Amino acid sequence: MNTKVKLENLNVHFGSNHAVKDVSIDFPENSVTAIIGPSGCGKSTVLRSINRMHDLAPAARVTGKIILDDTDIYDKGVDPVSIRRRVGMVFQKPNPFPAMSIYDNVIAGYKLNGRVNRSEADEIVESSLKRVALWDEVKDRLKASAMELSGGQQQRLCIARTIAVRPEVILMDEPASALDPLSTLKIEELIEELKEKYTIIIVTHNMQQAARVSDFTAFFYLGELIECGETRKVFTTPDKKQTEDYITGRFG
Numbered sequence: 074m075n076t077k078v079k080l081e082n083l084n085v086h087f088g089s090n091h092a093v094k095d096v097s098i099d100f101p102e103n104s105v106t107a108i109i110g111p112s113g114c115g116k117s118t119v120l121r122s123i124n125r126m127h128d129l130a131p132a133a134r135v136t137g138k139i140i141l142d143d144t145d146i147y148d149k150g151v152d153p154v155s156i157r158r159r160v161g162m163v164f165q166k167p168n169p170f171p172a173m174s175i176y177d178n179v180i181a182g183y184k185l186n187g188r189v190n191r192s193e194a195d196e197i198v199e200s201s202l203k204r205v206a207l208w209d210e211v212k213d214r215l216k217a218s219a220m221e222l223s224g225g226q227q228q229r230l231c232i233a234r235t236i237a238v239r240p241e242v243i244l245m246d247e248p249a250s251a252l253d254p255l256s257t258l259k260i261e262e263l264i265e266e267l268k269e270k271y272t273i274i275i276v277t278h279n280m281q282q283a284a285r286v287s288d289f290t291a292f293f294y295l296g297e298l299i300e301c302g303e304t305r306k307v308f309t310t311p312d313k314k315q316t317e318d319y320i321t322g323r324f325g
């Protein structure tokens with residue numbers, strides 16, 4: 074399996090808080106890697122560093138390397154906007170643009186590339202909504218406000234918006250934690266399908282979800298990567314005692 078994203082000695086500081094400590098990890102292409110660990114262990118901070126989102130937080134200092142294919146995304150001269158196009162992000166709470174229609178939400182990110190003609194936009198909206206299994210539910214009301222959709226539909230819309238930009242990597246920060254069990258199941262099924270085309274890295278608090286959706290699991294504790302490996306192995310015969318204690322619910 075090719076490595077799509079490689080973290081080499083990644084450190085993130087917020088002022089004097091050393092939130093991510095010397096983390097090195099490979100994320101294989103066309104696979105799902107789950108990042109797990111107790112609250113505050115640095116999961117979201119690691120995820121956000123992979124599309125340079127900390128550039129937007131003045132207190133953050135990132136050192137080390139993050140290699141996307143052959144590009145160190147923190148190299149001088151690398152445009153963070155071009156990285157965010159290649160590395161999309163889906164957040165915990167569905168965040169469609171409230172003033173926009175369903176159609177305009179899907180195409181919003183893609184339009185930042187420049188002018189888009191109508192038939193091209195129609196094609197992208199339809200294929201993205203089909204990809205997230207939302208097309209049949211919304212095809213008759215594409216001009217309706219995105220806020221008319223249920224929470225689960227809104228989250229699938231946000232995933233459609235992300236994939237419309239044609240990223241290579243999708244970061245997901247607890248994408249189903251605000252959703253009911255049925256919507257969660259749909260998101261999990263979608264993740265399974267999306268990995269054929271994309272490399273997915275997902276932060277989740279839900280151990281069963283990590284076991285269900287991921288090929289690889291990385292366990293973090295107090296800012297350090299404790300263990301990373303095939304999900305089945307991490308969940309059945311972890312190498313480290315801390316991992317075992319966490320996945321068996323003894324702490325966290």
Ligand SMILES: Nc1ncnc2c1ncn2[C@@H]1O[C@H](COP(=O)(O)OP(=O)(O)OP(=O)(O)O)[C@@H](O)[C@H]1O
Binds near residue numbers: 110112113114
């Ligand atoms: N923008 C920020 N400014 C300052 N400190 C931050 C910022 N983001 C995160 N931190 C700090 O970095 C550490 C790791 O936080 P992070 O959100 O990555 O943890 P987490 O494992 O994702 O937690 P949770 O599971 O609760 O979401 C915490 O001490 C947090 O307070």
